Amino acid sequence: MGNFDDLIAANKKFAETFELGGFDGVAHAGVAIVTCMDSRIDPLRMVGLTPGDAKIFRNPGGRVTDAALEALVLGVHLLGVERILIVPHTKCAMASNTENELRVRVGKSAGVDASWQSFHVISDQIASLQQDVQRVRTHPLIPDHVEVGGFMYYVDTGLIDQKF
Numbered sequence: 383m384g385n386f387d388d389l390i391a392a393n394k395k396f397a398e399t400f401e402l403g404g405f406d407g408v409a410h411a412g413v414a415i416v417t418c419m420d421s422r423i424d425p426l427r428m429v430g431l432t433p434g435d436a437k438i439f440r441n442p443g444g445r446v447t448d449a450a451l452e453a454l455v456l457g458v459h460l461l462g463v464e465r466i467l468i469v470p471h472t473k474c475a476m477a478s479n480t481e482n483e484l485r486v487r488v489g490k491s492a493g494v495d496a497s498w499q500s501f502h503v504i505s506d507q508i509a510s511l512q513q514d515v516q517r518v519r520t521h522p523l524i525p526d527h528v529e530v531g532g533f534m535y536y537v538d539t540g541l542i543d544q545k546f
């Protein structure tokens with residue numbers, strides 16, 4: 383306890399002007415975004431959205447994993463999602479290290495063996511993005527009327543560029 387004091391204090395301030403009470407959990411702009419956990423990415427603001435507008439699913443690399451698909455299926459059928467953006471980004475650690483390099487780096491930081499830990503590194507971001515877009519488009523529980531786009535986010539300009 384105590385190590386979170388700054389964040390808890392900030393939360394109290396946040397709650398003072400909180401306006402989302404009683405708000406439902408639907409994606410009001412009909413949007414879902416799958417993107418990386420990278421702290422340079424502000425997934426709502428980068429496409430002009432605000433809290434309440436979109437479902438956001440993040441993981442290292444912004445990959446369409448089984449968990450991401452689970453979220454997208456729920457989003458489409460129960461939470462109003464009609465457009466899905468898959469958005470990896472430039473300078474992503476998952477695309478600029480090998481799995482072995484990440485194991486070595488994490489092992490050094492942890493001070494214990496990390497050779498058993500899987501890291502889903504990306505050898506070709508564009509090819510992986512294409513596969514991920516296909517994976518969503520061909521999912522039996524994602525209907526054809528749902529738009530699926532694959533984008534690259536450029537961390538140095540803030541722009542997204544549609545690739546698929």
Ligand SMILES: [Zn+2]
Pocket residue numbers: 418419420442443444471473474475476
């Ligand atoms: Zn990343």
